[in-house]
Amino acid sequence: MYWNQARECMPREEMQKLQDARLIKTVKRVYHNVPYYREKMQSKGIEPGDIKGIGDLSKLPFTIKQDLRDTYPYGLFAVPLSEIIRIHASSGTTGKQTVVGYTRKDIDTWAEIMARTLASAGAGKESVIQIAYGYGLFTGGFGAHYGAERIGASVIPISGGNTKRQMQIMKDFGTTVLACTPSYAMYMAEELEEAGIDPSSLKLKSGIFGAEPWSVAMRNELEKRLGILAIDIYGLSEVMGPGVASECPCKCGLHVQEDHFIPEIIDPETQEVLPHGEKGELVFTTITKEGLPLLRYRTRDISSLNYEKCDCGRTNVRISRISGRTDDMLIIRGVNVFPSQIENVLLELGDTAPHYQIIVNKVGSLDVMEIWVEMTQALFSDEVRRIEDLEKKIRKEIENTLGLSAKVKLVEPKSIQRSEGKAKRVIDKRNLDQ
Numbered sequence: 011m012y013w014n015q016a017r018e019c020m021p022r023e024e025m026q027k028l029q030d031a032r033l034i035k036t037v038k039r040v041y042h043n044v045p046y047y048r049e050k051m052q053s054k055g056i057e058p059g060d061i062k063g064i065g066d067l068s069k070l071p072f073t074i075k076q077d078l079r080d081t082y083p084y085g086l087f088a089v090p091l092s093e094i095i096r097i098h099a100s101s102g103t104t105g106k107q108t109v110v111g112y113t114r115k116d117i118d119t120w121a122e123i124m125a126r127t128l129a130s131a132g133a134g135k136e137s138v139i140q141i142a143y144g145y146g147l148f149t150g151g152f153g154a155h156y157g158a159e160r161i162g163a164s165v166i167p168i169s170g171g172n173t174k175r176q177m178q179i180m181k182d183f184g185t186t187v188l189a190c191t192p193s194y195a196m197y198m199a200e201e202l203e204e205a206g207i208d209p210s211s212l213k214l215k216s217g218i219f220g221a222e223p224w225s226v227a228m229r230n231e232l233e234k235r236l237g238i239l240a241i242d243i244y245g246l247s248e249v250m251g252p253g254v255a256s257e258c259p260c261k262c263g264l265h266v267q268e269d270h271f272i273p274e275i276i277d278p279e280t281q282e283v284l285p286h287g288e289k290g291e292l293v294f295t296t297i298t299k300e301g302l303p304l305l306r307y308r309t310r311d312i313s314s315l316n317y318e319k320c321d322c323g324r325t326n327v328r329i330s331r332i333s334g335r336t337d338d339m340l341i342i343r344g345v346n347v348f349p350s351q352i353e354n355v356l357l358e359l360g361d362t363a364p365h366y367q368i369i370v371n372k373v374g375s376l377d378v379m380e381i382w383v384e385m386t387q388a389l390f391s392d393e394v395r396r397i398e399d400l401e402k403k404i405r406k407e408i409e410n411t412l413g414l415s416a417k418v419k420l421v422e423p424k425s426i427q428r429s430e431g432k433a434k435r436v437i438d439k440r441n442l443d444q
């Protein structure tokens with residue numbers, strides 16, 4: 011289902027023209043309104059007149075999270091504060107918070123792209139959407155909320171947490187769409203099972219899951235357990251929030267809302283733009299934002315671009331499922347490892363519960379990775395030998411897949427902390443003692 015067919019299925023040439031015009035306007039806007047960008051452009055020896063279209067994108071400077079921190083809180087805003095009607099911020103666990111501001115038009119754009127996202131996941135006027143992303147400075151709750159209102163659905167703004175109440179409401183209010191992080195959805199699936207509520211007795215049809223990396227195996231598990239279609243949605247607060255890109259029911263990449271954001275893939279080391287199809291760091295230039303327009307924002311997320319037409323009829327470029335972040339990548343004894351690879355191995359084997367944690371430590375000068383996985387209740391009550399055999403089996407599979415040995419420890423059911431928002435899968439103790 012399209013929300014805005016003209017934009018979602020626009021012929022490439024037309025899309026490019028639209029992007030050219032919008033990019034030119036954005037570059038002028040930041041040059042004239044944001045001293046920080048003016049200086050960056052001047053130091054590269056470029057003026058707005060040098061940018062004639064998206065072919066000139068690579069002439070523009072990159073923006074990184076540190077730039078937002080250096081200009082904290084409002085230094086990159088391109089409008090006076092009186093024009094800003096909403097402020098969100100990142101949780102800021104490391105360093106200063108990142109503050110983002112929206113004009114009325116930006117909020118309108120955000121509702122539009124989230125409406126497209128929800129419609130492509132099959133939601134509409136008849137849907138009852140339970141929004142269990144956090145409401146607050148995090149963009150998840152409000153982003154999904156405005157999109158859901160735009161499509162005319164019945165919105166339940168429950169926010170994250172209070173899982174028992176979530177289930178009660180899901181059942182009593184007839185929720186058809188659940189919006190939350192995949193790790194929270196898994197927690198809810200588990201709690202439903204425990205409460206003896208059969209998901210097929212609910213009205214739930216689809217889940218709009220994102221805000222954290224999750225594997226295909228995790229999607230399969232969620233779809234099976236909840237009996238739903240699970241759709242991957244992507245976004246980041248700096249660029250807008252949820253809705254920057256999202257899957258259609260083909261589940262073969264996430265369509266970027268290209269009339270608002272231009273994606274590029276670069277080599278994170280050399281910063282060179284990579285050819286279509288190659289994996290690298292995802293970069294976005296916003297081309298309609300008024301409050302906080304960003305030139306070539308480096309997301310640190312790893313993906314690739316696919317410009318082929320999708321079976322759903324949308325022509326918008328697709329990004330591949332985010333496999334991790336450059337700063338989430340663990341380097342263990344020289345081998346690059348993403349938590350999502352480990353998740354895939356564990357869930358594909360399927361002999362354990364889908365809850366795990368990765369602990370990395372240093373013993374002497376050697377990196378040691380330990381993977382804790384929860385046993386299912388049945389396994390927990392089984393013989394010790396069977397548990398040891400399974401530990402061996404997982405260890406072998408991890409070694410085959412990653413080319414890296416890891417300690418595997420099967421732990422008691424429910425002993426790994428559940429997440430109501432973004433899950434913390436990795437505890438890296440290597441830097442703590444330095």
Ligand code: DLL
Binds near residue numbers: 220246247309
């Ligand atoms: O997480 C916005 C969002 C809310 C997206 C709800 C989807 C649903 P931030 O808190 O700024 O914004 O975090 C952005 O989260 O750079 C990715 O690393 C990660 N991320 C977001 N969506 C996905 C996804 C929101 N679908 C950061 N798959 C991004 C993998 C994701 N990672």
